[in-house]
Amino acid sequence: MKQKIGILMVLMLLVVGVLAGCSGNKDNSPSNTSNGDVKADPDKKVNLQLTMWGSEEDKKVMQTRLDIVKKTHPNINVDVLLVAGDYDQKVQTMIAGGTPPDIMMIAENYQVYASKNQIIALDDLIAANGVDMKERYSEDIGSIMSYEGKYYGMVDRAGAMVVFYNKDMFDKAGVAYPSKDWTQKEMLDAAQKLTVKEGDKTVQWGYYPGSWWPQWMQLVYQNGGSLFDENNKPTFDTPEVRDALQLLNDMSFKYGTSLTPVEIADLGNIGADPLFAQGKIAMETTGFWNIGSLSKVEGINWDISPMWGETNAFFNGLTIVKDSKHHEEAFKVIEALTTLEAQIPIIESGQDAPATKAAITSDQFINAEYGGKKINMNAFSESKIYKQPLNPKWNEMMKVIDDKLGTYFTNKATLDDTVVSIQKGLDNLYK
Known part of the structure; x- marks a missing residue:
C-alpha cells in the first residue's frame, strides 16, 4: 500500500513539474527585443514620460499630438514634463538619480548623450517596425541625428535657415x-x-x-x-x-x-x-x-x-533613454509623432517647421497664412542643408x-x- 502511495506521489510531482515547465515557457521566458526588453504586450497599459523644453503653448501642442498617437496606441499613456531652465543639467540629474524619462527631446548635442550610452540607437526598432526613413524624411534631414552610422533620434522639427x-x-x-x-x-x-x-x-x-x-x-x-x-x-x-x-x-x-x-x-x-x-x-x-x-x-x-x-537646419528630435524599461513602446510613440497626422498640429500652431517630408510639402504647410499673408513656404523644402559638424x-x-x-x-x-x-x-x- 505504501509502495502504491509512493508511486502516486512521484507521478503527481512529475505532472506538476511538466505543467510548471509549460507555464514557464509561456509566461516567463521572454521574447527579447534587440535592446534587451521584454517584447511589448499590445494590450498591457504602459505609462511613459517625455521631457521637453519650450513654453506652455509648446507643451499644449505636444499634448494634442499625443492625443492623436493614443488613437493608434490606446494602451500607451505619455506624461509630458516641461523642463524649465537648464534642460540638459536637469535631465542628466534625472538619469543619474535613477528616475530617467523614457523619451527625451534633444537638439544639436544629441551626440553627447549617444557617446555616453545614455540614449539608444534606433536602427533595429526602425527595421522591426517597418519604418522607411528615406520615405519619411529628405536625405539631409533624415540623417541629421545619426552618430557612428546609426540613427539616434526621429527628427521632429527641422526648419532651414532662410x-x-x-x-x-x-x-x-x-x-x-x-x-x-x-x-x-x-x-x-x-x-x-x-x-x-x-x-x-x-x-x-x-x-x-x-x-x-x-x-x-x-x-x-x-x-x-x-x-x-x-x-x-x-x-x-x-x-x-x-x-x-x-x-x-x-x-x-x-x-x-x-x-x-x-x-x-x-x-x-x-x-x-x-x-x-x-x-x-x-x-x-x-x-x-x-x-x-x-x-x-x-x-x-x-x-x-x-x-x-x-x-543649416534648426532641429530637435525624439530619442529613447537607455535606462527606460519600455523601449518598444517608446519607439511606437516617437514613430507615431512623426507621421503626417501628428505633425499637422505643429503647422497649425505656427510655431515651427515640421521635419518630415510629407508635412513640410503638405498643403497645410505650403498654403499656411501668417497675419493674413501668404508667403513662400516652399523656401524650407527647397533649401539645401549641409551636413553639420555635430560631434x-x-x-x-x-x-x-x-x-x-x-x-x-x-x-x-x-x-x-x-x-x-x-x-x-x-x-x-x-x-
Missing part, C-alpha cells in the same frame, strides 16, 4: 529678389545697392547676417569648406574658412552693408530680427520663428527665399571658436591670428 527680405526696399532699389541660385558675390552686389546713406550716416543696411555660428558656418560650407576632414581632423585654418570670415568682416568694416558693433550699440543692441521688423535692414537670414513675429508687425512688405547655396564635443568646440571669433568680429584681431589660434585650440581638443 532669407527674409523687404520687398519694398528691393523694388525701390531695382534689385531682383533673393534666389537660391545667387552666388555670394551676387548677394554682396545686392547688399551694396540696398544700403542707403544720408550724408555720412547709414540709415538702411543691405544685409545683416550677424556673427552667430549658423551665419558664418553656412558661408564656409557654401565655399566648399568644412570644419573637419574625412578623418575627423579639424580644418579651420583653410582658405574656405578664411574667405567666409573675411567676407563677414568686410561687409561691416569695408563695404558698410552690415552693421558694425558700434552701430548695433547705437540702435540699442538689438538683434537682426527686430532690426528687420523696424525696416533698418533689407535682408537677413534666420529661422522659422521670425515668421510668427513678423506676422504681428504692420507696415512691412516681406517674404522669404531659400538661402543661396547650402545652409560629442560640440559645446567645447563652439567655446574654442566663439572665444576668438568674438574679438575678430569687433575688428580687434587679425584674420590670421584668429584662424591660427582656433585651429590650434581645436587640434588640442580633438587630438
Whole structure:
C-alpha cells in the first residue's frame, strides 16, 4: 500500500513539474527585443514620460499630438514634463538619480548623450517596425541625428535657415529678389545697392547676417569648406574658412552693408530680427520663428527665399533613454509623432517647421497664412542643408571658436591670428 502511495506521489510531482515547465515557457521566458526588453504586450497599459523644453503653448501642442498617437496606441499613456531652465543639467540629474524619462527631446548635442550610452540607437526598432526613413524624411534631414552610422533620434522639427527680405526696399532699389541660385558675390552686389546713406550716416543696411555660428558656418560650407576632414581632423585654418570670415568682416568694416558693433550699440543692441521688423535692414537670414513675429508687425512688405547655396537646419528630435524599461513602446510613440497626422498640429500652431517630408510639402504647410499673408513656404523644402559638424564635443568646440571669433568680429584681431589660434585650440581638443 505504501509502495502504491509512493508511486502516486512521484507521478503527481512529475505532472506538476511538466505543467510548471509549460507555464514557464509561456509566461516567463521572454521574447527579447534587440535592446534587451521584454517584447511589448499590445494590450498591457504602459505609462511613459517625455521631457521637453519650450513654453506652455509648446507643451499644449505636444499634448494634442499625443492625443492623436493614443488613437493608434490606446494602451500607451505619455506624461509630458516641461523642463524649465537648464534642460540638459536637469535631465542628466534625472538619469543619474535613477528616475530617467523614457523619451527625451534633444537638439544639436544629441551626440553627447549617444557617446555616453545614455540614449539608444534606433536602427533595429526602425527595421522591426517597418519604418522607411528615406520615405519619411529628405536625405539631409533624415540623417541629421545619426552618430557612428546609426540613427539616434526621429527628427521632429527641422526648419532651414532662410532669407527674409523687404520687398519694398528691393523694388525701390531695382534689385531682383533673393534666389537660391545667387552666388555670394551676387548677394554682396545686392547688399551694396540696398544700403542707403544720408550724408555720412547709414540709415538702411543691405544685409545683416550677424556673427552667430549658423551665419558664418553656412558661408564656409557654401565655399566648399568644412570644419573637419574625412578623418575627423579639424580644418579651420583653410582658405574656405578664411574667405567666409573675411567676407563677414568686410561687409561691416569695408563695404558698410552690415552693421558694425558700434552701430548695433547705437540702435540699442538689438538683434537682426527686430532690426528687420523696424525696416533698418533689407535682408537677413534666420529661422522659422521670425515668421510668427513678423506676422504681428504692420507696415512691412516681406517674404522669404531659400538661402543661396547650402545652409543649416534648426532641429530637435525624439530619442529613447537607455535606462527606460519600455523601449518598444517608446519607439511606437516617437514613430507615431512623426507621421503626417501628428505633425499637422505643429503647422497649425505656427510655431515651427515640421521635419518630415510629407508635412513640410503638405498643403497645410505650403498654403499656411501668417497675419493674413501668404508667403513662400516652399523656401524650407527647397533649401539645401549641409551636413553639420555635430560631434560629442560640440559645446567645447563652439567655446574654442566663439572665444576668438568674438574679438575678430569687433575688428580687434587679425584674420590670421584668429584662424591660427582656433585651429590650434581645436587640434588640442580633438587630438
